[in-house]
Amino acid sequence: MATSQDTPVRNIVFDMGGVLLDFNGPLFSRAFTTNEGDAAALDAALFSSPAWPLLDAGAISESTVERMAQARLPQRLWPNLHECMLHWHEHQPVIAETNALVERLHAAGYGCYVLSNAGTRFWRQKDRIPSFPLMDGWVVSAFERIMKPDPAIYLVLCERYGLDPASCLFVDDNADNVAGARVAGMQAHQFTSARELEGYLKELGLRF
Template sequence: MAGSSVGNAAGEKDAPSSAEAAIQNVIFDMGGVLMRFSGIEFAREFTSCEDDARALDAALFSHPSWALLDAGAIDDDTMERVSRELLPERLHGALHECLHGWWRHRTVVPGTNELVARLHDAGYGCYLLSNAGTSFMAFKDSIPAFSHMDGWLVSSFVRLMKPDPRIYHMLAGEYGLDPARCLFVDDNADNVRGARAAGMHGHLFTDAGALEQDLLARGFSF
């Protein structure tokens, strides 16, 4: 989809129109928008057969405790203990290496990082808002667009997660942003709804081309 209605589910309305408040800032999600996130693909990098990869993914990335890691409710050591109980001993080494090194195997989402650079160079504010664990500090600089970000907020450090409207308000407050002048970009519809509940505009991400078309339709110039 393209145009100003991108990301609007049926019956939903965006934040105040750009005629009322020109959008000056774009807030980006990380996984699925800037960098790919696929637990099974990461697990395959640390195992030698598909059955082991699926078992590792189920015990780690797809386990409910992964969300607790993102929420800052548990740490990596606790996550490893939980996952270890679900795996045969022969996979414990792979589990440890995967937990502490999965991010080295990420790939970029085509076009979005370049779009961030263009927006930043054109004078727009660019920010990162992600549900992620504290391991973010180890890999943040490997995100191509990170050097073009004017600020960031990650869930595990503040113990709030999208789509809770408070985390969007927290980001806005930290950097002195008017929510009505912000466009939030995420590939998760609930997270976009959370941004709208916080007074922001929203774009449900599918690909960089559709995002660029939506930005142009909203009056961006870059």
């Protein structure tokens, strides 16, 4: 059986937050508040709260997350919280260099995929990803009820799109998620920048 060490990379699987789009709770919170103290409180109650991973896992709804955040905030900030819940994704910066790299890889014939821990808000987030129309497929945790770094979610992607895990390079900024991909039989690389990733891909022998 071929292993990830002797199988050429034919497919690149990208994380979303931190790779294709920035995910920055303090930044989002500042967009809906007027001072640093309120922004810090909003971030702590929402994006940095224990409830947020449950949203990504598909275990609770956005309305439940909002109610849980209300319990951690003064009532005067509830309108700010509500607006943030509705519109935070509109403030999610694009990582342009990675998206440009996806375009080049796609044009060169490599498979390009998204595998993300994200909530059902993904339906709106994806429209902010310039390279998303070029993706050959995607898997998101909230819809599968499985989260990275569980090896099962990487195998969901491979089985759904008929991919040999050993032919896939998974790219994520989180070290635990990279480790999970390796357990699933993928090749994997921890993302630090698009330039560094491009150099790594060329070291692997990819031509694009």
